[in-house]
Amino acid sequence: xxxxxxxxxxxxxxxxxxxxxxxxxxxxxxxxxxxxxxxxxxxxxxxxxxxxxxxxxxxxxxxxxxxxxxxxxxxxxxxxxxxxxxxxxxxxxxxxxxxxxxxxxxxxxxxxxxxxxxxxxxxxxxxxxxxxxxxxxxxxxxxxxxxxxxxxxxxxxxxxxxxxxxxxxxxxxxxxxxxxxxxxxxxxxxxxx
Ligand code: S3P
Numbered sequence: 001x002x003x004x005x006x007x008x009x010x011x012x013x014x015x016x017x018x019x020x021x022x023x024x025x026x027x028x029x030x031x032x033x034x035x036x037x038x039x040x041x042x043x044x045x046x047x048x049x050x051x052x053x054x055x056x057x058x059x060x061x062x063x064x065x066x067x068x069x070x071x072x073x074x075x076x077x078x079x080x081x082x083x084x085x086x087x088x089x090x091x092x093x094x095x096x097x098x099x100x101x102x103x104x105x106x107x108x109x110x111x112x113x114x115x116x117x118x119x120x121x122x123x124x125x126x127x128x129x130x131x132x133x134x135x136x137x138x139x140x141x142x143x144x145x146x147x148x149x150x151x152x153x154x155x156x157x158x159x160x161x162x163x164x165x166x167x168x169x170x171x172x173x174x175x176x177x178x179x180x181x182x183x184x185x186x187x188x189x190x191x192x193x
Pocket of ligand 1: 009010032043078080116
């Protein structure tokens with residue numbers, strides 16, 4: 001099985017994903033880095049040359065391919081849930097975990113960010129964050145598991161992810177994909193990056 005971390009920009013998906021992967025013996029990958037490696041350029045460049053729509057197409061195409069992998073923790077870009085069909089694609093890829101960060105924490109972390117095009121071109125970052133959050137929350141909340149991160153360290157959140165995943169898997173509801181966890185069976189080779 002795979003674990004898929006979703007959530008807004010700067011909600012800790014990569015740092016928590018890495019910790020969870022290390023503790024479970026899963027592999028870790030990040031869809032943003034995957035797309036940058038594949039395109040041979042940066043996300044701001046992709047936004048500049050292909051627009052946000054071009055970047056979203058790359059994310060959606062990537063999701064179609066990732067489901068061949070097993071034993072991974074995927075951190076995803078904050079807007080990956082927005083194209084129609086992607087929430088379903090994410091849910092097919094693995095157990096989807098929404099890291100629900102506090103909007104004020106998000107704003108503080110993004111205040112001086114220059115790396116993310118949707119922040120860099122915003123006249124009013126608070127307005128941009130609040131609008132995108134309102135649009136995306138109903139999509140993030142279609143995750144299998146929702147974890148509030150406010151006031152918790154990355155290690156605490158990682159521990160909670162692991163506990164909630166094992167409780168979810170132990171519950172009567174069937175897991176989204178079958179197979180042994182990577183800790184019991186070594187995961188396959190990852191995508192070239
Ligand atoms: C985006 C989030 C970014 C990256 C791109 C667009 C978004 O990823 O995919 O800048 O639309 O929220 P992070 O969530 O890792 O910052």
